[in-house]
Amino acid sequence: MKKEIRILLVVGVVMAVIGCILSGILILEYFEPGNKIGGTLCSANNDISACTKVAVSPYSGFRDIPLLGDIPVALLGFIFYGFAGTVFVLAYRSEESEQNTHLSFLLFTLGLGVVADIGLLIVSMFLIKTVCTLCVYTYFVTFALFGITFVIVQKDGLKMDSIFTGFSKQKVPYFLIVCAFFAVGHIFGNSVKPSHSHSISDESERKKKIENDLKMYGNAPKVDIDTKSYPFAGDKNAPITIVKYADFNCGHCMHTSHILKMILAEYTGIVKVVYKNFPLDGNCNRFVQRLMPDASSCVAASASICADRQGKFMPVYSGIYSDTEKGVMHTISSVTQIASSSGLNMGQFQKCMGSNDTREQILKEVEEAGKLKIESTPSLFVNNKPIPSGTPDVDFLRELIKQLMK
Known part of the structure; x- marks a missing residue:
């Protein structure tokens, strides 16, 4: 040969x-x-x-x-x-x-x-x-x-x-x-493949919970949530809006971001997701007593706001959660590195990170969350109605979207 x-x-x-x-x-x-x-x-x-x-x-x-x-x-x-x-x-x-x-x-x-x-x-x-x-x-x-x-x-x-x-x-x-x-x-x-219980009783209980959650959603009153000028993913004219209040150090919030990405892909043009901050950090949230080291959650929230002002919210949002998944504690240094790799104007970013406008924006989102009686993250609202807090059940979301599309 x-x-x-x-x-x-x-x-x-x-x-x-x-x-x-x-x-x-x-x-x-x-x-x-x-x-x-x-x-x-x-x-x-x-x-x-x-x-x-x-x-x-x-x-x-x-x-x-x-x-x-x-x-x-x-x-x-x-x-x-x-x-x-x-x-x-x-x-x-x-x-x-x-x-x-x-x-x-x-x-x-x-x-x-x-x-x-x-x-x-x-x-x-x-x-x-x-x-x-x-x-x-x-x-x-x-x-x-x-x-x-x-x-x-x-x-x-x-x-x-x-x-x-x-x-x-x-x-x-x-x-x-x-x-x-x-x-x-x-x-x-x-x-x-994500493991699912094959127990008939467990599956039956899960279906009952989904049915109960759907009834609770139907009976819940609508609340006022400001979604204008906030970062979002999906079609801006989508008939279904999911608002996500989250903390960047929250593992359940990180997992929820993956679930919402999947929902957005499944329901293109039907669903959009609006992103808001509720840092579980007393350094910038008066409803929380715990102080995060180096104001980690507040720093991450500030970075997402500053990225949005340059039209780069999603790359920075994804980068911060990528660090969360790796166990990296968010600091000025870590978010600056993410911002730089995402192509932000670093002079504007650094100025924004320490500005009063950014602190006031976090305070505004926190105060709104307080009026909505949010105590934990992630907290999601679908078309201005709350759904159970924590990582959402994917099948519940699908059933809810189907009902809202009728």
């Missing part, structure tokens, strides 16, 4: 491994939309990750298949790239005649993959109406693998065997390869 052919086969294996890694991240995004890894690697717009929007769409997988459960499209990609990489390895280690069999069938398979990716891109652009960056990376990998295989065939002067004759010779090992990667991908998917 020519040295150049060997190098191309190795490059093919490397590209296939990259494809498997990308598919693994997309599997994670399917089962846990808005996760940190996918959010970091995928482009975002107004806190609605394109990858998340694709992941929650009905085109992202085959749901509730008997005995198998959910099968995300990304799992098929994982199998595809795993199969391609393994066949490259087999071709590398084979004699010329057997190599010809492997490469002829692989070229055919990759050709189908190219067609499938074009179809997925069309669905993404015209039906889901967004393009997932990670998905595009996998399309490039597919085209690269096809190109590498085609070049090998041309350079080595291989005579293409009958595709199906080649397949018949290797159908058992090929079938085993597919089964192996399906098993690995499926196990991985189940391992990252």
Whole structure:
């Protein structure tokens, strides 16, 4: 075998491994939309990750298949790239005649993959109406693998065997390869899937709680909440508005931000989220006795306000919660670093952080929260009515949105 052919086969294996890694991240995004890894690697717009929007769409997988459960499209990609990489390895280690069999069938398979990716891109652009960056990376990998295989065939002067004759010779090992990667991908998917109790009694109690919470919401009086000139995500004309009062050091608030990101992706044009501060820090909140070290929660709230004044709220908001997830205590230094990496004018930012206007803005939001009798975070209001405080139940939110859309 020519040295150049060997190098191309190795490059093919490397590209296939990259494809498997990308598919693994997309599997994670399917089962846990808005996760940190996918959010970091995928482009975002107004806190609605394109990858998340694709992941929650009905085109992202085959749901509730008997005995198998959910099968995300990304799992098929994982199998595809795993199969391609393994066949490259087999071709590398084979004699010329057997190599010809492997490469002829692989070229055919990759050709189908190219067609499938074009179809997925069309669905993404015209039906889901967004393009997932990670998905595009996998399309490039597919085209690269096809190109590498085609070049090998041309350079080595291989005579293409009958595709199906080649397949018949290797159908058992090929079938085993597919089964192996399906098993690995499926196990991985189940391992990252959020666990839910399968207890009938627990599920029954959960449904009762959702029903009770919906009744409580229906009976609750509307309250006055000022949403003008506050940072928000989603369509400004959306008929459903969720107002979130939060503290940047609150773990439940951080988790709620992921849930709301998923809701925004699921209900594009229907829901918008308005963000307000209620720092659980006596340094800037008269309703709280506890003083956070270095006024951490107040510093984070100030940074979000100053970022909003430069039109950079969402990158800074996400960056602060990313630090929260890492266990970083928010300080002037940490938020300044986030602001700098988010492209803010640092002179304006530093001046804003110490200004009376910023302190008065926090006080205004805190006083409004006090009138609403908010005592903990996160506290959410949907169309000016409160829902149970704490991390919201995703199914409750979905049911509530369905009711409000009627």
